[in-house]
Amino acid sequence: xxxxxxxxxxxxxxxxxxxxxxxxxxxxxxxxxxxxxxxxxxxxxxxxxxxxxxxxxxxxxxxxxxxxxxxxxxxxxxxxxxxxxxxxxxxxxxxxxxxxxxxxxxxxxxxxxxxxxxxxxxxxxxxxxxxxxxxxxxxxxxxxxxx
Numbered sequence: 001x002x003x004x005x006x007x008x009x010x011x012x013x014x015x016x017x018x019x020x021x022x023x024x025x026x027x028x029x030x031x032x033x034x035x036x037x038x039x040x041x042x043x044x045x046x047x048x049x050x051x052x053x054x055x056x057x058x059x060x061x062x063x064x065x066x067x068x069x070x071x072x073x074x075x076x077x078x079x080x081x082x083x084x085x086x087x088x089x090x091x092x093x094x095x096x097x098x099x100x101x102x103x104x105x106x107x108x109x110x111x112x113x114x115x116x117x118x119x120x121x122x123x124x125x126x127x128x129x130x131x132x133x134x135x136x137x138x139x140x141x142x143x144x145x146x147x
Contacts, residue, residue: 016086019100023082026107048136053121053129060120064113071110078103 049057061068082099085091122130 016091020086023079023103049133050129053125053133056124057121060117060124064117064120068110068113068117071106071113075103075106075110078106 078099082096082103085096085099125133
C-alpha cells in the first residue's frame with residue numbers, strides 16, 4: 001500500500017512529531033539524571049546516595065563538570081541541527097538521518113561520561129555505602145508488576 005497525497009503527508013508529519021516527542025522525552029530523562037539544578041541531575045542521583053557519601057559525590061561531579069558541560073553543549077548543538085532540518089519547507093531525509101545519528105552519538109558520549117563519573121564515585125565509596133546506594137538505585141528502577 002502506497003500512501004500519497006494528504007494521507008501520505010499526514011503519516012509523515014505524524015512520524016516526525018512522534019520522533020520529536022521521543023527525542024524530547026529521552027533528552028528530559030538524560031537531563032533529569034545528569035544536569036544540575038533543583039531536582040535534576042546530580043541532585044536526583046544523590047537522592048539515593050547515603051548522606052555521608054554526598055560530599056564525595058559532589059566533589060567528583062564538580063571535578064568533571066567542564067567535560068560534561070562540553071558534552072551537553074554538543075548534544076544541544078546536534079538537537080538544534082535536527083530541529084533546523086525539521087523546520088525546513090522540504091525535508092531531505094538523508095540529511096535528517098545523518099543529523100539524528102549525530103545527535104544519538106552525542107547523547108551516547110554524554111551517557112558514557114555519566115557512567116565514568118558513577119564509576120569514579122563507586123570506586124571511592126566504602127563497600128557498605130556503595131552496596132546501600134546500589135540497592136536503592138536498583139530498586140528505584142525496577143519494573144513494578146501490578147496485580
